Amino acid sequence: MEASTVSIEQHVQVASLTELVEWAMALVVPGERRILGLTGAPGAGKSTVAEQLVTALGPDTAVLVPMDGFHLANEVLIDLGRRDRKGAHDTFDDGGYARLIETLRAQQAGDPVVYAPRFRREIEESIGSSIPVSPTVPLVVTEGNYLLLDVDAWPAARSHVDEVWFLAPDTDIRHTRLLRRHEAYGKSPEDAASWALGPDERNAQMIESTAGRADRIVRLR
Numbered sequence: 001m002e003a004s005t006v007s008i009e010q011h012v013q014v015a016s017l018t019e020l021v022e023w024a025m026a027l028v029v030p031g032e033r034r035i036l037g038l039t040g041a042p043g044a045g046k047s048t049v050a051e052q053l054v055t056a057l058g059p060d061t062a063v064l065v066p067m068d069g070f071h072l073a074n075e076v077l078i079d080l081g082r083r084d085r086k087g088a089h090d091t092f093d094d095g096g097y098a099r100l101i102e103t104l105r106a107q108q109a110g111d112p113v114v115y116a117p118r119f120r121r122e123i124e125e126s127i128g129s130s131i132p133v134s135p136t137v138p139l140v141v142t143e144g145n146y147l148l149l150d151v152d153a154w155p156a157a158r159s160h161v162d163e164v165w166f167l168a169p170d171t172d173i174r175h176t177r178l179l180r181r182h183e184a185y186g187k188s189p190e191d192a193a194s195w196a197l198g199p200d201e202r203n204a205q206m207i208e209s210t211a212g213r214a215d216r217i218v219r220l221r
Contacts, residue, residue: 008168008208011217020049020165020218021056027162028061028138033107035160038143039214040167041204042087043174043181043196046143049167049220054141063137065104067144069117069126070097085199086124089146089154089206097144098157104133104140105160111135121185145203148210166214174204 015023027034036053038046047066054062070093077083082091103114118130133140146154147164158164178200182192211217 008166008211008217011211012168012219013216014219014221016221017049017052017056020220021053023165023216024053024057024062024139024141028057030138031109032138033105033135033140034138034162035101035105035140035142037147037158037161037164038141038167039145039147039164039207039210040169041174041207042145042200043176043178043204044167044169045174045177045220046145046167050141050143057139059137061137062139062141063131063133065100065116065131065133065140065142066119067092067097067142067147068119069128069130070094070100071119071126073125087145087199087203089149089152089203092146094146094153094157098153098160101142101157101160107133107135109135124185145207146210148213149206150210150213163215164213165216165218166211168211168217168219170219 024036027036038050040046050064050066054064071086072091072093074083077086077091082088085091100116107114113135114133115129116131116133117126117128119126142161147158147161175196178196179192182195183189187195
């Protein structure tokens with residue numbers, strides 16, 4: 001099913017966090033590597049849900065590797081003329097993310113630890129080699145906006161992910177979260193609203209068009 005022809009609402013599964021933890025646990029196979037992806041529009045709650053899942057599963061079972069670690073540096077975005085739309089799909093190192101996901105999927109017991117980058121919102125930059133991924137952890141949880149996009153290197157990343165869940169909260173809730181996030185990181189209320197309803201909303205429309213490729217479309221109760 002494609003979201004362009006099928007309404008997201010028709011396929012939403014309303015679930016509790018406990019149910020999501022159970023679904024994630026069902027993916028775990030001791031001694032093997034599985035990858036679970038969470039996607040959705042800006043403000044969908046991807047980071048929060050991913051962190052809650054990993055915390056509930058415990059460090060011996062799951063580790064979180066966000067896509068946001070692959071934001072292109074601000075100086076690169078300035079050189080490319082894309083700084084004013086940071087967060088769009090072509091403002092990420094999608095090839096680097098795909099290669100990392102491939103490496104993590106193939107990681108086995110006895111292999112070295114892999115170090116993934118982390119995005120720091122307070123400085124709006126990525127920090128390399130910030131997240132250690134042990135080969136003994138059976139489940140990697142990754143989250144980001146473009147896990148289901150069908151252009152550039154995003155499909156290559158998706159090919160190594162076992163399941164992708166699309167988070168679909170009510171639009172008003174999503175917008176409220178975005179406004180609070182932008183204000184928390186220094187934007188004025190006016191600038192926060194301009195960004196949330198401008199670049200964020202354009203990105204959201206593209207992301208929501210990919211929901212039909214998800215294994216589950218989820219709304220937390």
